[in-house]
Amino acid sequence: MGYSKEQLLELQIPFVTYEHPAVTTVDAQAKYVGHLGGALSKNLFLKDKKNRLYLISALADTKVDLKVLSTRLGLGKGGLRMSPEEALQEILQVPLGCVTPFAVINESACHVSLLLDQGFRAQDCCFFHPLSNDMTISLKSQDLDKFLRSIGKESPYVDLEANPPVGKDQPPDLASFVPSGSTVLPDPSETASSNLQSSTNHTFVDNKSPLVAAKVAKTSSNSQKVDIKPSKAVNPSISSFSSGQPLDEIVEKAATLVLSEITKDTINQHGEQLGLVVSDSIRKYLGSELKHLAVIYKNTAYTEGFHAGIHYQPKRS
Amino acid sequence: MENNAKQEEEKGEVVVNPWEVSSTTGKIDYDKLIDKFGCQRLEETLIQRVERLTSQPPHVFLRRGVFFAHRDFNEILDAYERGEKFYLYTGRGPSSEALHLGHLVPFMFTKYLQDTFKVPLVIQLTDDEKCIWKNLSVEESQRLARENAKDIIACGFDITRTFIFSDFDFVGGAFYKNMVKVAKCVTVNKVVGIFGFTNEDIIAKISFPPVQAVPSFPSSFPHLFSGRDNLRCLIPCAIDQDPYFRMTRDVAPRLGYQKPALIESAFFPALQGETGKMSASDPNSAIYVTDSGKDIKNKVNKYAFSGGQDSIENHRKYGANLEVDIPVKYLSFFLEDDAEVEHIKKEYGAGRMLTGEVKKRLIEVLTEVVERHRRARAAVTEEMVDAFMAVRPMPNMFN
Numbered sequence: 001m002g003y004s005k006e007q008l009l010e011l012q013i014p015f016v017t018y019e020h021p022a023v024t025t026v027d028a029q030a031k032y033v034g035h036l037g038g039a040l041s042k043n044l045f046l047k048d049k050k051n052r053l054y055l056i057s058a059l060a061d062t063k064v065d066l067k068v069l070s071t072r073l074g075l076g077k078g079g080l081r082m083s084p085e086e087a088l089q090e091i092l093q094v095p096l097g098c099v100t101p102f103a104v105i106n107e108s109a110c111h112v113s114l115l116l117d118q119g120f121r122a123q124d125c126c127f128f129h130p131l132s133n134d135m136t137i138s139l140k141s142q143d144l145d146k147f148l149r150s151i152g153k154e155s156p157y158v159d160l161e162a163n164p165p166v167g168k169d170q171p172p173d174l175a176s177f178v179p180s181g182s183t184v185l186p187d188p189s190e191t192a193s194s195n196l197q198s199s200t201n202h203t204f205v206d207n208k209s210p211l212v213a214a215k216v217a218k219t220s221s222n223s224q225k226v227d228i229k230p231s232k233a234v235n236p237s238i239s240s241f242s243s244g245q246p247l248d249e250i251v252e253k254a255a256t257l258v259l260s261e262i263t264k265d266t267i268n269q270h271g272e273q274l275g276l277v278v279s280d281s282i283r284k285y286l287g288s289e290l291k292h293l294a295v296i297y298k299n300t301a302y303t304e305g306f307h308a309g310i311h312y313q314p315k316r317s
Numbered sequence: 318m319e320n321n322a323k324q325e326e327e328k329g330e331v332v333v334n335p336w337e338v339s340s341t342t343g344k345i346d347y348d349k350l351i352d353k354f355g356c357q358r359l360e361e362t363l364i365q366r367v368e369r370l371t372s373q374p375p376h377v378f379l380r381r382g383v384f385f386a387h388r389d390f391n392e393i394l395d396a397y398e399r400g401e402k403f404y405l406y407t408g409r410g411p412s413s414e415a416l417h418l419g420h421l422v423p424f425m426f427t428k429y430l431q432d433t434f435k436v437p438l439v440i441q442l443t444d445d446e447k448c449i450w451k452n453l454s455v456e457e458s459q460r461l462a463r464e465n466a467k468d469i470i471a472c473g474f475d476i477t478r479t480f481i482f483s484d485f486d487f488v489g490g491a492f493y494k495n496m497v498k499v500a501k502c503v504t505v506n507k508v509v510g511i512f513g514f515t516n517e518d519i520i521a522k523i524s525f526p527p528v529q530a531v532p533s534f535p536s537s538f539p540h541l542f543s544g545r546d547n548l549r550c551l552i553p554c555a556i557d558q559d560p561y562f563r564m565t566r567d568v569a570p571r572l573g574y575q576k577p578a579l580i581e582s583a584f585f586p587a588l589q590g591e592t593g594k595m596s597a598s599d600p601n602s603a604i605y606v607t608d609s610g611k612d613i614k615n616k617v618n619k620y621a622f623s624g625g626q627d628s629i630e631n632h633r634k635y636g637a638n639l640e641v642d643i644p645v646k647y648l649s650f651f652l653e654d655d656a657e658v659e660h661i662k663k664e665y666g667a668g669r670m671l672t673g674e675v676k677k678r679l680i681e682v683l684t685e686v687v688e689r690h691r692r693a694r695a696a697v698t699e700e701m702v703d704a705f706m707a708v709r710p711m712p713n714m715f716n
Contacts, residue, residue, distance in 0.1 A: 164457065165457070171413060171414060171415050171600075173414065176607065246692075292473055292689065292693065295473045295474075295475065296473075296693055296696045298475065298476065298477070299470070299475070299476040299696075299701060300696060300698075300701070302476045302477060302704060303476065303698065303700050303701040303703075303704045304700070306700075306703075306704040306707070306709075307700045307703075307704070
């Protein structure tokens with residue numbers, strides 16, 4: 001079932017709430033909170049011809065042209081339209097007029113592609129509904145990012161007013177935001193992990209070890225989301241590498257490789273030489289993977305040092 | 318393209334220049350091209366020499382003849398043997414956001430050269446060229462340059478010895494001085510002869526070639542190479558870029574500069590075969606670095622041109638036509654294990670192995686390549702791009 005507004009309040013993200021009579025339009029919401037100096041949001045829940053879903057959250061003033069957006073997503077000119085009301089209930093689990101980025105907290109919304117107006121980041125605070133119409137939450141966009149991160153989502157900020165040419169040599173710039181899961185109504189009884197695997201662009205997974213598969217799918221989904229951001233959002237820093245996750249993966253894969261190479265057949269085939277054969281392939285595999293990882297670490301560390309260096313303030317005396 | 322290009326088309330021949338690669342016969346005869354351009358074949362002896370000098374196995378692209386031609390590469394090796402270093406120069410014209418595997422080939426090879434010879438590298442993003450030829454806005458071409466820089470960085474270049482720059486950002490100062498020096502040595506007739514420009518072409522095109530020429534001269538980068546005017550330059554590129562550097566090598570002695578050396582690659586075939594053209598508008602003509610495992614599987618199975626026979630009986634009888642088979646060609650680019658590639662060629666050519674098996678292996682290999690690239694790409698931040706592109710000293714670039 002969907003999260004109630006109380007559960008949302010428990011997540012301890014700093015924000016201010018305002019209660020008011022239920023509203024279903026931005027104008028009505030503005031009547032109650034428009035004077036408070038924050039930025040109102042308008043939220044569109046859209047679907048394309050293949051029933052893939054999109055939640056566009058923009059500043060109320062931003063002009064959102066559905067035709068342009070549709071082209072930028074690679075859906076052609078008329079590919080986007082408003083989602084039907086039932087989808088609102090079933091997928092986002094919010095009442096009419098209450099579309100909000102917070103709705104992605106629901107499992108049922110895991111296939112929905114979220115796009116946020118980059119204009120939010122320049123604002124002191126932004127107004128959204130939590131999961132109900134009779135309240136408005138005001139928070140900073142960075143805190144929205146925190147919330148999204150806490151539920152394992154990225155914060156994809158996009159220039160919604162941009163209208164870049166799309167043609168032979170300029171493929172649609174938002175094409176990576178099109179979700180790969182195509183069902184409108186995912187079965188809520190599916191497990192969370194299988195959702196994660198099926199809802200992201202699934203990359204090659206070693207079938208021999210389901211544990212490794214889940215890990216690889218999880219990180220590939222994370223890295224997939226990270227690399228499609230067109231503007232600055234959540235930046236992986238050296239801390240994500242010092243968590244040891246990439247190293248763990250490599251160790252797991254190496255272990256799987258060893259196991260896969262020692263079978264009845266290979267023992268018969270190589271006999272005593274099997275040790276040499278297996279160690280050779282491990283050497284090749286580990287050698288190349290670790291070298292690649294080392295370059296990434298080196299470049300990341302240099303970058304962080306460089307950034308700190310150009311921003312450092314010399315001692316005052 | 319008029320003049321030379323037209324005459325050749327009428328003869329039913331091949332057009333190879335930085336803006337067009339086509340052949341009326343479908344296949345490119347690389348031996349003829351080497352003769353026509355006047356460069357050298359990369360002989361086996363040279364490859365063995367590289368292995369000896371660097372104490373490392375030569376890159377798969379060298380072993381398989383992907384990089385097959387050169388100019389003065391032997392002199393670079395001579396100098397290296399004497400303890401004299403050199404620097405690498407390569408580049409990309411950022412015409413589209415989507416990079417495919419063919420785009421990565423020169424960068425993968427350049428990374429190998431950087432790692433094995435331990436030398437610095439400059440990478441030029443010709444955003445101005447794409448602004449001119451593709452009629453993009455200045456902002457859009459700059460944006461594409463930055464996006465492409467991320468994929469280039471993901472190929473694994475060492476930030477302590479790599480400088481990436483975009484023309485719109487960097488042209489000026491010593492770089493521009495060299496551009497004018499080069500431009501003073503080349504007549505309109507000459508560029509018309511080399512590149513096929515005409516009187517109707519905008520002057521932006523005619524004045525562009527010096528921009529791509531001068532990174533070959535160390536004095537263009539005073540923040541990196543000041544005091545090292547004699548430093549030699551090695552340029553890994555696809556063979557269609559040869560005209561720029563023919564012009565550069567012609568001009569260099571007149572300016573008192575060393576001629577740049579080149580090491581050149583063959584073209585990466587489109588998925589649908591040699592006659593097919595790889596184009597950004599046809600996503601099925603190539604494997605993109607953003608393709609998912611599913612996309613790769615689909616593209617290879619559906620679109621990769623097969624040299625296999627049309628029926629299993631015929632295939633077992635006659636074997637596959639390795640000349641036109643794309644999966645085998647792609648495997649020779651990306652499958653590192655020489656023994657396995659030989660085995661596949663033998664079995665498939667004899668008809669004992671079926672197209673499906675070859676394609677299955679290719680899908681595994683390509684997925685691994687793309688997945689590794691994606692992981693590396695995910696680690697590239699805006700700050701990292703800024704750092705790679707910053708005009709900064711690189712004190713340990715030769716260590």
